[in-house]
Amino acid sequence: MLSKPIKKHVLLAVCGGIAAYKSAELTRLLRKQGADVRIAMTQSAKAFVGPLTFQALSGNPVYSELLDADEENAMGHINLARWADLVIIAPATANTIAKCAHGMADNLVTTLFLAATCPVYMAPAMNQAMWSKTITQENIRKLEASGVKFIGPEVGDQACGETGFGRMTEPAEICRQLFAQPQSPNLLGVKVLISAGPTREYIDPVRYITNRSSGKMGYALACAAMDAGAEVTLVSGPVNLPQPSNAEIISVESAAQMYDAVMAKATQTDIYIGTAAVADYSPKDSANEKIKKDAYQINLSLTKTKDILSAVARLNPAPFVVGFAAETNDLVTYALSKMHNKNLDMIAANWVGQTEGGFDSDQNALEIFWKDGRTTLPMTDKHHLSQQLIDLIATRFHEKN
Numbered sequence: 001m002l003s004k005p006i007k008k009h010v011l012l013a014v015c016g017g018i019a020a021y022k023s024a025e026l027t028r029l030l031r032k033q034g035a036d037v038r039i040a041m042t043q044s045a046k047a048f049v050g051p052l053t054f055q056a057l058s059g060n061p062v063y064s065e066l067l068d069a070d071e072e073n074a075m076g077h078i079n080l081a082r083w084a085d086l087v088i089i090a091p092a093t094a095n096t097i098a099k100c101a102h103g104m105a106d107n108l109v110t111t112l113f114l115a116a117t118c119p120v121y122m123a124p125a126m127n128q129a130m131w132s133k134t135i136t137q138e139n140i141r142k143l144e145a146s147g148v149k150f151i152g153p154e155v156g157d158q159a160c161g162e163t164g165f166g167r168m169t170e171p172a173e174i175c176r177q178l179f180a181q182p183q184s185p186n187l188l189g190v191k192v193l194i195s196a197g198p199t200r201e202y203i204d205p206v207r208y209i210t211n212r213s214s215g216k217m218g219y220a221l222a223c224a225a226m227d228a229g230a231e232v233t234l235v236s237g238p239v240n241l242p243q244p245s246n247a248e249i250i251s252v253e254s255a256a257q258m259y260d261a262v263m264a265k266a267t268q269t270d271i272y273i274g275t276a277a278v279a280d281y282s283p284k285d286s287a288n289e290k291i292k293k294d295a296y297q298i299n300l301s302l303t304k305t306k307d308i309l310s311a312v313a314r315l316n317p318a319p320f321v322v323g324f325a326a327e328t329n330d331l332v333t334y335a336l337s338k339m340h341n342k343n344l345d346m347i348a349a350n351w352v353g354q355t356e357g358g359f360d361s362d363q364n365a366l367e368i369f370w371k372d373g374r375t376t377l378p379m380t381d382k383h384h385l386s387q388q389l390i391d392l393i394a395t396r397f398h399e400k401n
């Protein structure tokens, strides 16, 4: 059952993809919710579904021209953008996403995106290879960092005959997410400290030991926590991701620097989430000059780094502490022993070293444990997964406090 819409003026922008047919159903559902729906279409969208279909379903004229002579000031796009309480671009093609990420305004839809001051949502739909291309993912992160909310895509069979991520989310689910009331309890005004990404442990000035963490999981959690109303500080190892706007970012390189940065903030935080893949060992002595390759064999002596998660959990008073566990085997056993040994409030365990999920992937699945419960969050994109994890954390945090 859908809740009552808060936003009445919904501008649905339809781009050229086979999923455009689903937007006809989305129009119907939005109206059923009581929304006044106006449709903007790209020229290629019209090749998939005729404007008349949308006109009949929305009860309003359909717009596709950038300069509209019928509008009194010939500024139809500005008027439409001003009118909207909410913009949803569905399907959002790779092309439109790329253009929006780069501030282009070469058709009505991209111009509306640029002119809109209300919340903007995108429901992507494209071939799975196009979706997983690094450039597409970079464009999505850029848009997310600027406040655009993504709904989907989903995994499954595609019109092109392939299987994978890229199917547009079903209209009923898009509608539900557009009108979802803020979760209760939420994290309004709660201080959340998140560690993300890898660390680098220098052997000499040009060589270091690191791991495969991309930071995607931690950055997605930062965005989800901010969406829930939290004040977020992100202590980040070296990553190649756009910085989420509105989060305080502290950039570090080594495990020792991450320890110092986290501990400096941990006493003023309500929740700590240790997503970072912190090096467990660091070279005992880092050479000041590049090590020459004269010797046939060299031995690297490593010492254990300080455990940040345990140190935060030992604080008195301690924040609500959430650890991660990255495991290649015996996931449940190791996760539970980490939770107990480090005295954590919650642990999120993921499989690593597999083809799907974990390190440097856009998707992940988590087994979550807390003192008297557990749940499974199945494989999905890290942003959707993060919203679910933040909801769980918020619930447990409020129960404890």
Ligand code: PMT
Pocket: 195, 197, 198, 212, 213, 214, 215, 216, 217, 218, 255, 274, 275, 276, 277, 278, 279, 280, 305, 306, 307, 308, 309, 310, 322, 323, 324, 325, 326, 327, 338, 350, 352, 358, 359, 360, 361
């Ligand atoms: O960054 P991505 O590419 O998106 O990948 C996400 C991820 C796989 C890195 C993430 O989901 C994850 O599992 N992070 C934890 C990785 C890890 O180091 O796991 P661990 O099982 O070795 O460590 C357990 C916990 O102790 C972690 O919360 C870790 O942050 C913490 N730790 C470890 C060592 C140390 N010196 N200090 C710590 O705080």
